[in-house]
Amino acid sequence: AAAVTNIDLTTLITAVADTMAAHADELTALDQAIGDGDHGLNMKRGFEAVRAETATLAEKPLPEALKAIGTKLVMTVGGASGPLFGTLFMALGKELPAEPGRADFSAALAKAIDAVAARGKSQAGQKTMLDVLYPVQTAVAAGKTTPEVADIADQAAEATKPLKAIRGRASVLGDRSIGHMDPGARSSALITRAIAGTLEP
Ligand code: ADP
Ligand code: MG
Ligand code: MG
Secondary structure (H helix, E strand, C coil): CCCCCCCCHHHHHHHHHHHHHHCHHHHHHHHHHHCCCCHHHHHHHHHHHHHHCHHHHHHCCHHHHHHHHHHHHHHHCCCCHHHHHHHHHHHHHHHCCCCCCHHHHHHHHHHHHHHHHHHHCCCCCCCCCHHHHHHHHHHHHCCCCHHHHHHHHHHHHHCCCCCCCCCCHHHHHHHHHCCCCCHHHHHHHHHHHHHHHHCCC
């Protein structure tokens, strides 16, 4: 089925902002272990800023709304993750047609994740958000249901624990980053589950 038609942007923004608020302390704790302890606050602030614009965003065509969300995230999340999540949404908006089907979404997501990797000078296996985003794209491309995609995202975040950080603030810890889940991987999984929950299976 075309799982990404009839996207309700208001429901989607609310779901993502709610999960960032509900898990802010958890994300902060993860970032305290291998970073500077601001990831929960960064993400909550960013998506509350997006939430505040919901009415305006919901009136825009989907690609324009996604670009505006990305711009807002760049301006408000800050840190390393702000420009990276901002790039993800901006690039998705750039690549998606107005009424995307699953194949359009899969292709646009692949390009948007590549844009994040280019922006971060990073790749899979370096203990970052990319270690969730790539498996999510692969799952979407393989036609997995949205609940399956959400589970795959959680597993992928979990799988960052044994990795050694090669990019971002955690990389200064070297081997001491091993054994902790990457905060950006966790937030990516939370965003994935929230969005998946608003789409048709
Ligand atoms: P900061 O590290 O500047 O305080 P955040 O705490 O908000 O920023 O975000 C940290 C997260 O950003 C990391 O857990 C990681 O997932 C992601 N990240 C950092 N640098 C990169 C990079 N170069 N490429 C991909 N993701 C990155
Ligand atoms: Mg941080
Ligand atoms: Mg910081």
